[in-house]
Each structure stands twice: as structure tokens, then as C-alpha cells.
Amino acid sequence: MRAHPPLVVGVDGSEASLRALDWAADEAALRGLPLRVVYASLWERYEGAALARDLGGPSGHVAAEDIVRVAGDRARRRRPDLPVTTAVVPEEPEYVLVRESRDASVVVVGTRGRSGLADALLGSVSLTVATRAHCPVVVIRGNHDNRATGGGHARIVVGVSDAPTTAVRVACEEARRREVPLEAVRTWRRPAHETVDHPLLAGSPERLHEERAAEELETALADAPPEVVLHRRTAEGHARQVLLAASHEADLLVIGRRRTGQFGPRLGRVAHTVLHHSACPVMVVPDEENTEGRHAAAGRPHRT
Structure with missing residues (x-):
């Protein structure tokens, strides 16, 4: 290389x-x-x-x-x-x-x-x-000014998934390089079958889910460089909708891509949605397990 x-x-x-x-x-x-x-x-x-x-x-x-x-x-x-x-x-x-x-x-x-x-x-x-x-x-894509730096919003947004991914590390590097804050977003949703009369959820059922999302967010950001200004946000709702809304106030949206199944890398619904409708450029970051074979012979991708 x-x-x-x-x-x-x-x-x-x-x-x-x-x-x-x-x-x-x-x-x-x-x-x-x-x-x-x-x-x-x-x-x-x-x-x-x-x-x-x-x-x-x-x-x-x-x-x-x-x-x-x-x-x-x-x-x-x-x-x-x-x-x-x-x-x-x-x-x-x-x-x-x-x-x-x-x-x-x-x-x-x-x-x-x-x-x-x-x-x-x-x-x-x-x-x-x-x-x-x-x-x-x-x-x-989106209504941006064709500039990678000095954009109108001066911030980067990263979507944090269920477990820490390479995307968080890369987003930190992008924020540090540009000297702008990084907003890390972790969404959560209360399962539809849960009710307020569940004995473990009495009083404030959504709080448990929000607290879990906040803990996962902290775990994902544990190794963030100290010089990066972090804005942590948990939000209830579909990740694709929350991230699309965030893209309107960002210069770059960073999302991860994971290998799933026997057919190799796939984009999930969140990635598909933001790639089609984001208001700012989108960076798709493969997990490190997807980069190990970079020097091997490239396979011919199928048209979509």
C-alpha cells in the first residue's frame, strides 16, 4: 500500500x-x-x-x-x-x-x-x-456549498448504533481535522408490547430505554480524543428520521456499514434512507472487519 x-x-x-x-x-x-x-x-x-x-x-x-x-x-x-x-x-x-x-x-x-x-x-x-x-x-448530496470545510453549520453528526463502530472513531477524526464540534446521536424506542403497568416499568417506562441509550452512547465515545468537542444526544424515534432531521444542520453526516449475512456487506434501512434524502454529504464507514481484505483481489460488484 x-x-x-x-x-x-x-x-x-x-x-x-x-x-x-x-x-x-x-x-x-x-x-x-x-x-x-x-x-x-x-x-x-x-x-x-x-x-x-x-x-x-x-x-x-x-x-x-x-x-x-x-x-x-x-x-x-x-x-x-x-x-x-x-x-x-x-x-x-x-x-x-x-x-x-x-x-x-x-x-x-x-x-x-x-x-x-x-x-x-x-x-x-x-x-x-x-x-x-x-x-x-x-x-x-444536499443543499451544501461544495466545500468540505468552512460550511454553514460547522459541525459533524455521527449516528451511533447498538455497539461502538469504526464510524465513531472516523467521525471524531473528521471533527478534529476540521476543528468543529461532533454531535453523536443515539436513538431509542420503547417496544410496542411494553405497557406502563409492567411492574418493572411502573412510573416512567421510557426512562429505562433512554438511560440505556445514554449508557451506550457513553461507551461508544469512551475513546474520543479530548480535543474534540462532543455534543451527546439521545432521541426517541426511528434512527433514519432523527438523522435526516440532523442532516439539515450538519456539514457532514457519518454512518457505519456492517457486514451482515453470507453475501457480504449490505446497507440497512437507515443507510439507504439517509443516502437518498440527506440534506448534507454522507460518509459511509465500513467496520474494520470489512477493510482487512483491502489488498485481496477485488470482486466484481453487482449492479443495483
Whole structure:
């Protein structure tokens, strides 16, 4: 593995991918990492209007080499001191970006690139990469200003699951790097079959569940760096709804991804919901058990 693994961003010439490129350039500069710009497609040419202005001509057919050249120049203009390399790979983008993730620090992708519904839907490329990548994946979506730092809310939110995960550690690192507070959210719900006349729950049945959630939150944050300003919050309700609400006041939402079942990594309902509807960029962090095979041969992901 390279001493300084690059930050990889996938581009396809769309406005969504150019927003992802801007965010990735800022993030790479913040981390002191080189930026690798990758265009991957089985098609040799891209038909669209997003690059017309930068290419200095009318919209229409744009060659893959033009896409990465313009993207690379755009990143260099945004961050003049940033080392930038580009690559054109004539393969399915899902396969290429998952393979790139084995030797990357982070992979950044946009939402559905070739559709007018880009801000409402998540494309198969973004979803597949977020599900199968071997490093953290940031999906750029929401009404943000294309900046990885200095956003309007100056805080990061992490969803804390039933047990401490790698996502909490990564969220702490992101908050420390940006010098912003981290809000750690643990949701809880009282099971529907519980009633107030249960002898162990008499008086305040919800308090036991809330206290348990607070204890789990403390456990998850036990190893947080002392320099990170932590805001702890427990909330009753569905995790996906609570995190979506929190995304409106965050610059980055961090969630974990676990390996479940015999078919490898899967995204749960919470991850699916926030990836489709978050108001800010979402970072999906695989648990460490999912990163152990990073150097093994990458399997070809299935389209979704």
C-alpha cells in the first residue's frame, strides 16, 4: 500500500460529479493527500451539457479524455498546491471505484449524474460503491456549498448504533481535522408490547430505554480524543428520521456499514434512507472487519 493513499473522486461530466470534485479537492487539501480523478465508463463519449462552459464550446458529445482533463484543471484551479492525477478506465464505474477503494483513503462520489432527478435520487454507482467499498465513501448530496470545510453549520453528526463502530472513531477524526464540534446521536424506542403497568416499568417506562441509550452512547465515545468537542444526544424515534432531521444542520453526516449475512456487506434501512434524502454529504464507514481484505483481489460488484 502506498505511503500516502490518495483521495479518489469519480467524475462523469455531470454537474453532480463536478460538485463532488470540488468537495473532494477541499478534502484532499485538508488531509494533505493527493487527489486522483477517475472517469470510468463502458461508453467512450459522454453526452451532456455540464462541461460545455469549461470546454468553451456547445454541449454535445464530450470525449472521456476531455472530462478528466477539465476535471483535473478545475481541481488545480481550486487548490493550486494540490497534487492531482487523472485516469480514464473503460470499465463499469461501480467495479472501478470499488477496486480503487482498496488503495484509497476515501472515495468521493456524487448522486445520480445523468438525470434531472440528481438531487432526489441516488444512482446505482453511488449506492454500489457505498455498499462495497473498502474505505470510507462520501456521497455528495444536499443543499451544501461544495466545500468540505468552512460550511454553514460547522459541525459533524455521527449516528451511533447498538455497539461502538469504526464510524465513531472516523467521525471524531473528521471533527478534529476540521476543528468543529461532533454531535453523536443515539436513538431509542420503547417496544410496542411494553405497557406502563409492567411492574418493572411502573412510573416512567421510557426512562429505562433512554438511560440505556445514554449508557451506550457513553461507551461508544469512551475513546474520543479530548480535543474534540462532543455534543451527546439521545432521541426517541426511528434512527433514519432523527438523522435526516440532523442532516439539515450538519456539514457532514457519518454512518457505519456492517457486514451482515453470507453475501457480504449490505446497507440497512437507515443507510439507504439517509443516502437518498440527506440534506448534507454522507460518509459511509465500513467496520474494520470489512477493510482487512483491502489488498485481496477485488470482486466484481453487482449492479443495483
